[in-house]
Structure formats: structure tokens, C-alpha cells
Amino acid sequence: MKTVYLDSAATTQLRPEVVETMTAVLADSFGNPSSTHHSGRASKSLIEKARKDIAKQLNVHPGEIIFTSGGTEADNLILQSCVRDLEVERIISSPIEHHAVLHTIEELAADRGIQADWVNIKKCSNIDYDHLSSLLADTSKKTLVSLMHINNEVGTKLDVERVAAMAKEAGAYFHSDTVQSIGHYDVDLGASGIDFAAVAAHKFHGPKGAGFAYVRKDTGLKPLIFGGAQERGMRAGTESTHNIVGMAKALEMAYANLEEERAHIQGIKDYFIAQLKEHMPGINFNGSCADPSQSTYTLLNVCLPIPPQKALMLLFQMDLKGIACSKGSACQSGSTGASHVLSAFLSEEDLKKPSLRFSFSIFNTKEEIDYVVGILKEFMES
Numbered sequence: 001m002k003t004v005y006l007d008s009a010a011t012t013q014l015r016p017e018v019v020e021t022m023t024a025v026l027a028d029s030f031g032n033p034s035s036t037h038h039s040g041r042a043s044k045s046l047i048e049k050a051r052k053d054i055a056k057q058l059n060v061h062p063g064e065i066i067f068t069s070g071g072t073e074a075d076n077l078i079l080q081s082c083v084r085d086l087e088v089e090r091i092i093s094s095p096i097e098h099h100a101v102l103h104t105i106e107e108l109a110a111d112r113g114i115q116a117d118w119v120n121i122k123k124c125s126n127i128d129y130d131h132l133s134s135l136l137a138d139t140s141k142k143t144l145v146s147l148m149h150i151n152n153e154v155g156t157k158l159d160v161e162r163v164a165a166m167a168k169e170a171g172a173y174f175h176s177d178t179v180q181s182i183g184h185y186d187v188d189l190g191a192s193g194i195d196f197a198a199v200a201a202h203k204f205h206g207p208k209g210a211g212f213a214y215v216r217k218d219t220g221l222k223p224l225i226f227g228g229a230q231e232r233g234m235r236a237g238t239e240s241t242h243n244i245v246g247m248a249k250a251l252e253m254a255y256a257n258l259e260e261e262r263a264h265i266q267g268i269k270d271y272f273i274a275q276l277k278e279h280m281p282g283i284n285f286n287g288s289c290a291d292p293s294q295s296t297y298t299l300l301n302v303c304l305p306i307p308p309q310k311a312l313m314l315l316f317q318m319d320l321k322g323i324a325c326s327k328g329s330a331c332q333s334g335s336t337g338a339s340h341v342l343s344a345f346l347s348e349e350d351l352k353k354p355s356l357r358f359s360f361s362i363f364n365t366k367e368e369i370d371y372v373v374g375i376l377k378e379f380m381e382s
Contacts, residue, residue: 003322004368009359022246050248059190071179072100074198074213081221089141090115096341125156125287136170143172150180153341154287155295164193183254206250210243266297299359311354326357
């Protein structure tokens with residue numbers, strides 16, 4: 001059976017070079033990084049080199065990089081620690097954030113009594129910057145703004161520099177989930193004005209179970225996980241040396257090949273849009289995902305003109321044909337309810353239709369797109 005993987009926003013295929021690097025570490029550098037003997041020191045040296053390499057790519061200080069198990073842990077570390085350690089009393093966020101952010105804010109509101117304010121979302125899936133400005137005008141409570149750089153379901157891009165400037169003027173902190181942007185965009189965290197960011201390696205052809213929190217120095221955050229003194233005391237637990245080194249290798253390669261690979265992936269997305277428009281009348285592109293000035297080049301979210309009853313079998317049929325894609329994000333693809341992201345801006349009529357997220361990588365081809373469009377057309381006409 002032919003297989004086509006179009007779910008890279010959920011996770012990416014590891015680069016062969018990353019696998020080789022990680023295999024070498026697993027075989028030769030097995031020492032505990034906290035041990036003081038030569039095997040431990042060798043592992044520790046690999047971790048610190050990875051930290052320096054990542055920090056250099058993003059124009060930050062190595063001490064501002066805290067290795068975690070991924071983006072979810074990084075988001076939790078930042079949000080919970082801001083409330084506990086920085087005495088944040090209010091969080092301004094949006095209803096289309098990743099659940100790692102949304103659910104954490106909900107828990108903080110319920111358990112710690114923080115005020116949660118939600119910025120309006122326009123029909124194009126962009127945030128309402130005027131509404132954000134009006135929310136920031138209230139400076140009576142210490143505030144954290146938490147808005148993702150690129151939405152994981154519809155790909156809408158946030159103007160992080162603009163939001164950072166708005167937050168700074170209001171005396172607020174700014175946290176951004178950059179899981180879908182780091183490794184795909186040349187992000188200068190040091191100059192961006194972002195105070196805190198979350199990153200996951202498996203979104204840029206690195207390993208699962210590895211990520212990091214960017215915490216701007218001198219902010220005063222304390223650890224969320226207690227135990228040993230790893231990660232400069234900010235995150236206890238024996239470091240996963242091979243995952244950390246693999247993540248650094250993946251990020252290095254992502255930026256070394258950024259322009260060439262971006263052009264390839266943008267070409268795949270543009271070709272997909274053109275083929276869908278030609279062969280599937282009535283198809284809609286959710287939010288701003290078909291607008292390259294407003295959305296990432298790595299994904300496309302489409303609303304298909306299919307009756308709800310027939311739509312129940314769509315993902316199943318796609319999988320039978322060897323096509324991997326998502327209904328919304330991978331985190332909720334098993335849910336029968338509507339996507340919380342799409343529900344924030346789609347009409348009731350469009351929410352009844354099936355929407356699929358297709359996300360692309362350097363490994364995709366136009367031939368694969370032709371196959372997918374053919375299967376979709378066949379399903380719609382059957």
C-alpha cells in the first residue's frame with residue numbers, strides 16, 4: 001500500500017543524520033551527566049555543548065535554555081512558575097491556544113484564583129490586536145500575556161514583536177508557545193522581546209521527549225520539578241543526553257538548510273492549494289491558512305463540502321489508503337467534538353462539515369499530493 005505522511009505538525013520524521021548522532025551517543029556516552037567521573041563528565045560536556053549551540057542559533061544566553069521533555073512541560077513550567085514566583089495575578093491568552101496552555105490556565109484559575117482574560121479571534125483566525133490593547137490597558141494586576149507564535153491547527157502567525165512591545169509598554173510579561181515556529185523560521189529570541197518560550201524537538205525532525213523552555217535571565221522563576229540540581233537547579237531529573245544532543249543536531253540542520261527547505265515545502269503547499277481548487281469545487285481553507293502573509297508554509301487546514309453523515313468515515317478511509325493527516329491537532333484527533341480552534345471563528349454551518357489538517361515536510365513530493373487529491377476527489381464523488 002502506498003503511504004503518504006502529511007501530519008508533520010503532529011510530529012516529524014527524524015533526519016538520518018540525527019539518528020546517527022543519537023545512536024553514537026547511546027553507544028558511547030552512557031554516563032550519568034551528574035556523575036563526577038570521566039564518563040559522567042563526557043555526557044555533561046555533550047549536554048552543555050548542545051545548550052550553547054541552541055542558544056547561539058536563537059541569539060540567547062546558554063543559561064536561558066532549560067531542557068525539558070517537550071513543549072507541554074515547558075509551557076507548564078513557565079505558566080505555573082510565573083504565577084507562583086512572579087506573583088502574576090492575570091493571564092491574557094486566546095481561545096485557540098494549544099491545550100498545554102489552555103488547560104494550565106484553567107487549572108491556575110481554579111486553584112490559584114488567577115484572572116483569565118481571552119483576546120477575541122477574528123474570522124480570519126488572527127487575534128484582535130485592538131482587543132489585546134484594550135485588555136492590556138488595565139494595569140491593576142500583574143499580567144502575563146500567553147499567545148502562541150504559530151497556531152498548530154490552522155497555522156496563523158502571530159506578530160510576536162508587536163505583542164512583545166505591547167506587553168512591555170503595559171508592564172506585562174510575554175510567553176509564547178513557539179513549538180510550530182522554532183526550526184521553521186529564523187527566530188531571534190534574544191531580540192524578539194519574548195520573556196518565555198516553549199520548544200519541542202520533534203517538530204523540526206528531532207526526537208520526541210526532548211524540548212526546552214527559554215526563560216529570560218533574571219526573571220526569578222524557580223523549578224517546577226524538584227529533586228537533583230540538574231539544569232542549574234531549574235529542572236530536576238537525569239538528563240536524556242542522546243535526546244538533547246539529537247535535538248541540537250536537528251536544530252542545527254534546520255537552520256543550515258532553512259531557505260532551501262522552506263522553498264520546497266512552500267512549493268508543496270502552493271501546489272496542494274492549486275490542485276484542491278481545480279479538482280474540488282466548494283472547498284474552503286480555514287482561517288488564513290491559504291494566505292502566505294498570514295500563515296505558516298508548513299500546514300493547510302481545509303473544510304470539505306461533504307455531508308456530516310458521510311464525513312464520519314473520511315479519516316478512516318484516508319488511513320485505509322495510506323494517507324496520514326489530522327482532524328485538527330493530533331492531541332485531539334480521537335475526539336468526536338469540534339476543534340476548539342475552529343469553533344473560535346468558523347460558522348455553525350462550516351463546523352458541521354469535516355475539516356482536515358495537512359502538514360508538510362522536506363520529505364513530501366508533488367506526486368504524493370496528486371495521490372491525496374485523487375483519493376479525496378474519489379471519496380467526495382462516491
